[in-house]
Amino acid sequence: MDGEPFIADVRVNGTDFVPSLVDYGCLCYGAVSKRISLSPVATYTRPAAHLGECSGDGKEVKIDKITYVSIDLDGHQQHRVFMYVIDDLNWDMILGKRWMEDQDVHIHAKEGYLEIGSNGVQYHKWSRAFSQQLADQLPPHRPGVDLKIEVLKDEHGREKPLPWGPLYSMSREELLVLRKTLTELLDKGFIRVSSSPAAAPVLMRDRYPLPLLSETLRTIAKARWFTKTTFRTRYGSFEWLVVPFGLTGAPAAFQRYINSALQDYLDDFVSAYIDDVLIFSSGSLQDHRDKVGKVLQRLMDAGLQLDINKSEFEVKAVKYLGFIIEAECGIRVDPEKVEAVKEWATPTNVKSVRSFIGFANFYRMFMPEFSPSKLKDLLITAPILAHFHPERETIVEDASGFASGGVLLQRDDKDGLVRPVAYFSKKHSAAEANYAIHDKELLAILRCLEQWEPELRAVEHFKILTDHKNLRYFYSERRLTERQVRWSEFLSRFQFELEWRPGRKGGLPDALSTGPGYAGQLLR
Structure with missing residues (x-):
């Protein structure tokens, strides 16, 4: 950029504003001075190199350290931004050409501002949803949602005696932390001094159901984009005006509220597990941005606040509920x-x-x-499980020995390989262990179909590979036992064909049913 250098105030690592040079002539992503790298941020040593493209003035400088910082430029936030560390840098920070291209930055020198075309500006309209100031305020009453502590009653309908919880011994250091925490909560209005005649750690549970993990993972299979009471103390008794962590009814109550706020969008392009919200879509990036905007607006309308430091926008892979979910790849x-x-x-x-x-x-x-x-x-070596796609060729391999075992497989359209979607195994009960071989094999099939019923009911046709040849004639048998009649009714819900394969080719399902040491190769 010709003329005067363009300087922007950038908040680094959530603390101080740092005057930063935005320079198209700096060909690397960016660089920071030694002063910035001395802040509480990890710095890593790398093989020394002499570069003339990162200093901002074209001079060759020695670079043997790198670091990662978080930056906030007028609401546009990035986390773990790669930076070179340059000891005698003229500026505290330089944002270079690669950063400008990556973030779609345009400098309007005459008007004196930057235009940033990435998600920080895309979602600026909903910035109040990330306001820390609002998050520190007492939320409004929400009729039908506010938690109410019910007192247990005896068989005559009378309230049981209210408990009075004990005080727990604390060290001096713990007492100092307690006093500091109480002061902060009182200042925010989250608690108040209480004259309640009871204080106890036991409450009645809210039975509102939480989402099933398996259903949640199935719902996001094709996504390409992802954006995831009174208590006593040494200093007196206090009561909560907001729901605290650890309250037994809190998860269910919050799940009920988040479900009501996002009702129209759930399972369409939103998954909400308590306070973990995932927005997913399989269309274009603009389509995804539109959906993110809808969700942010709905959360703002519901008076819910989000943590920008724990948010990710427009990523291809995301951590969610203990798993890594990667677009067009798997879990x-x-x-x-x-x-x-x-x-x-x-x-x-x-x-x-x-x-x-x-x-x-x-x-x-x-x-x-x-x-x-x-x-x-x-x-440690767990494989990547493929997402389930109803339109792909689907195969169920079963086996039965000391247990029922099976693997759900689908053929990848891209490379033609058959990949695992899920595994299943269950030990036989004492009665099941005495079944005839024919019924054991049929039980293995039945259990696999029960396990994967939501997926397989969506498939027009699939194969079941079995090593018991006589099962192919099951439907043509004239005399069935009462148990087989029940099983037959369940099996009739699915569109499948039984295909025999020799037992020695069972491989993985046989390992699942007979124990370790028998795992073979998947189908190719």
Whole structure:
């Protein structure tokens, strides 16, 4: 840019405003001075290089460090922005050519302003939804939504005696934090001094249902774009005027409210799990932006505030409910969630065993062999599960040994490979273990179809591969047992054909039904 340099005030890492040079002559993404890199931000050493394209004046400078910063330019926010660290930089920060191109920045020198065409400006109309000032204010009463604490009654309809909770011992440091927290909550109006005759940690639960994780993941399969009571203290008794974290009825109450606010959009292009809202779409970027605008407007109308630091806009991959969901690719385990598995100590009691199994069970749909001896490796190396597409060729492989097992597969239109969508296994009960082989195989099919009924009911036709040849003649049998008649009625809901394949080719389903050590190759 010719003439006077263009200087913009940029808030760095959520603190100070920094005069920054916006320079098309700086060919890299951007650079910061040593002063900025000394703030509480990680700095990484890299092999030294001498570059003349990042200093802003064309002089060759030594660069051996990089860092990541968050920047806020008049409401346009970016997180983890890559920057070179230059010791003797003339400016605290330079935003270069690559940044301008990436963010679609245009300099209007005569008028003295920048035009930024990315999502920070796209959604500026709804900036009040991200206002910290509004978030710190007491929200309005919402009839029909405000929480009410019900007192339990005895068999005669009389209220039970109200409990008086004990005080817990606290260290001096904990007491200082408690006093500071109480002061902040009182100043915001979130709590008030209470004269209530009761204070207890136990409340009645709100039974409003939370969304099923499996249904939520199915709903977003084709998306291309994603945007995710009185208490006693040493200092007296206080009562909440807002719903606190940990209140047993809070999740259900908030889920009810968020569902009512977004009712028209749920499962169409929005998924809301308590306070985690995901907007998804399979169309154009502009179509996605229109939908984001609708959701932001609806949340503003409902008086809900969002955290800009936890928001992502117009991304192709997103962390949601413990998974990584990637456009046109699939669902995989969040590496951060399972990193601790590598260092997980061997369980030494019933409680620790339950804790580990419970953690692993959350991800069992990724694991073809769900056995304690292999859980660590299976979690760490969990494959990417493909999204389910009703129009693709669909195959169910089943097997039955000591358990029912199966894998749901679909052929990828791009490379012709058959990829896993989900795994399933369930141990036989004592009675089921005594079934005839014919019925065990049929039970395996039945359980697979029950597990994946929402997906398979949407498919016009699919194959079931079985290693029991006689099952092909099941529908032609004249005499069926009472159990087989019940099963036949359920199977008639699906459009499938049974195809025999030799047991030795069962591979993965056989491993699911007979235990570890038998996993083979998927179909090719």
